[in-house]
Amino acid sequence: MKQILNHLYQHKTLTRAEANEILKQIASAAFNTSQMAAFLGVYAMRPVTLEELSGFREAMLELQIPVDTNGFETIDLCGTGGDGKDTFNISTISSFVAAGAGLKVTKHGNYAVSSSVGSSNILEHFGYRFSQDRDKLLHELDKAGITFLHAPLFNPAMKNIAPVRKALGTKTFFNILGPMINPANPDRQLIGVFNTETARLYHYIYQQSKKDYTVVHSLDGYDEVSLTGTFKAFNRAGERNFTPRDLGLPVLQAGEIGSGDGIADSAQIFLNVLKNEATPAQKSVVIANAALAIHTAKPDKPIEESIEKAKASIEKGEAFKVFDKLMEINAS
Structure with missing residues (x-):
């Protein structure tokens, strides 16, 4: 060394x-x-x-240990983290909304390193048991429309570096690697990144793949569509700037999408959104990200249709049904 x-x-x-x-x-x-x-x-x-x-x-x-999804066409919604914004679990909740809209989701995630609550933290809090068992994962995917892949179980290379990353408590290039190494190798991905330079790296690498993808970065520093201002989106059609108004959604303030104080607050926001009991800001930011995922899977449809599908997933209770079913299957 x-x-x-x-x-x-x-x-x-x-x-x-x-x-x-x-x-x-x-x-x-x-x-x-x-x-x-x-x-x-x-x-x-x-x-x-x-x-x-x-x-x-x-x-x-x-x-890594790969996961064969047995012919299912799947999508992952994942951010790099490392933006220092401490938002609630937007991409994780959006994954359930996307599944409620009919997509099959292989969500890849981990414990928080540079933020307060990661996707693994929140699901573990609700009692979800991480597994490497392919049959169990496929059963969840088939019946609930979503399964969760806890990164350390499938990426043994992370084992030795994890304590160092935790001790440092800051973003590293492993943040950038995370979304790129989903063991299910999903056909589609919505990836949020913390700066434009990283977005362009992803855009270049994913252009060489067969995936349908959208890479997003909010210009005020968020690794997701924050609705706090203009965001960039990269896909096979190129690069484009969007404003919240372009999606028919409101402009938000940073404080409206914060994670609150610890895991209990994050878990409450998580349930509130899925039960359609969240604040308008919390609901809107999840709709935006879920809609971008739906649009990634159906790029030939207008973005407005994807927005409506994401809204309906929450308002008709489909997103919460997905969560409830996943937890039921996982506990059995």
């Missing part, structure tokens, strides 16, 4: 092959915690390059 660090400290970058090999060494516990912290620190000082990110991603995919 000393040689690698000296190389990086001279403002040099890694090749794709070097990045691949280093991540595999991290996974095999070749380095101590101080060395790994120093390595991650480099990427707190400068952005990861396309070559480095591609190499890290390929190593993670080679090492």
